[in-house]
Amino acid sequence: MFFIYQIILTFLLILSPIIIFLRILKNKEDKKRYIEKFSFPSKKRKDGKLIWFHGASVGELLSVIPIIKIYEKKKSIDQILVTSSTLSSSKVFEKYNFKKTIHQFYPIDHFIFTNRFLKFWKPDVALFIDSEIWPSMFKNLKSRKIPLVLLNARFTKKTFDRWIKIKRFFKSVLENVTIAYPQNLETRNYLKKMKINNIKLIGNIKFAENNNIFNDKLNESLNSELVKRKIWVASSTHKNEEVFCAKSHLELKKKIKNLITIIIPRHVHRSKEIKKSIEKLGLNVEIHSSNKKNLKNTDIYLVDTFGETKKFHKIASTVFLGGSIINRGGQNPLEAARYGAKILHGTNTDNFKDVYKLLKSLKVSRIVYTPNQLASSITFKKNKNIGIKIKKIGDKVLKKTIKELDNLIINEFKKT
Secondary structure (H helix, E strand, C coil): CHHHHHHHHHHHHHHHHHHHHHHHCCCCCCCCCCHHHHHCCCCCCCCCCCCEECCCHHHHHCCCHHHHHHHHHCCCCCCCEEEEEEEHHHHHHCCCCCCCCCEECCCCCCHHHHHHHHHCCCEEEEEECCCCCHHHHHHHHHHHHCEEEEEEEEECCHHHHHHHHHHHHHHHCCCCCCEEECCHHHHHHHHHHHHCCCECCCCCCHHCCCCCCCCCCCCCHHHHCHHHHHHHHEEEECHHHHHHHHHHHHHHCCCCCCCCEEEEEEHHHHHHHHHHHHHHCCCEEEEEEHHCCCCCCCCCCCCCCCCHHHHCCCCCCCCEECCCCCCCCCCCHHHHCCCCCCCEEECCHHHHHHHHHHHHHCCCCCEEHHHHHHHCCCCCCCHHHHHHHHEEEEEEHHHHHHHHHHHHHHHHHHHH
16 A cells, blocks of 8 residues: 555656646745755754654644743754644744754655655654654654654544545554654544554643744734724634625624724635635725725725734634634634633534533633624623633643653663
């Protein structure tokens, strides 16, 4: 099966120039750094001990920032490599001014590129975050005797059902894992079904607070405009969800005259398309990057820049989380909840089932089915006590995680 997998990737490589070109045109690929995906590094490997974190995109990258901040201060670690697959995640990483930590794009999972990647970077430990499973890289790590950690591992039923169709292959891939730290009981049970023995449940690191080391406040002129208005935020929205939220704005506007709905799409390259679709409803849309001073006639404020979501979560009393009306499994609500916002979402939240279960028990989240129901559920008053409870959970999980990783990394360093 592994051979067939590599054959399929080889065929895709023939088409890769066309695929990359189209992605650059759509602003989904870095036109200079895309070569990193073919294992041509743009940074240097320092001498000494290197630990490597890999996560697919923004959410996974942000979840390990608290860990990276701690390891930046450890003298035993000389360099930290972070890889991800998306342009948006690289843009977010640029906002951090780390001394030891660098970012590269994750290579294509073909044996040629994974070999080249590991030969150059020579990580002492590899930590794969969330649901990242890459057969070629895992096989290569095992053959080089590099410990492979599944950190904050997550499998939903949908993901597991897809993998179980090729059970023998899936099991052979997971056998390369040194230790798995599942983020919930569901994932632990799926790993046990695959006869993975070295599993330890320490909690979900996404509860840990990521205090930015860069400015996370809105500029004064924008903030002074927004404090005059009643605002709510629709965050990490996907196609069709922006119109869903705009219809809620129309409904809410009948009762509240000084209303602004802030929409932060998951993929900001869609901003022009979103603007056009909302304007068809007769609403005035202002783009964040335009830096307009006066928002007097603005209905929808559309955030079209990377890495600014937290600034808007901090001022919102209600946040609708996208990827939940459409079938995408939902987005992480913890940051918004941490700032005392009421969380609204659709029915599709399988990616964060345990998180939404907790928020529901704390009575801060609610499922909505229609734009009218979303409009009627919006509040303009924060609940800061919820943030304190989430912070306590996050501090506990982070402490456990660092203790576990310290033992693993220190033991590994002793061997070399």
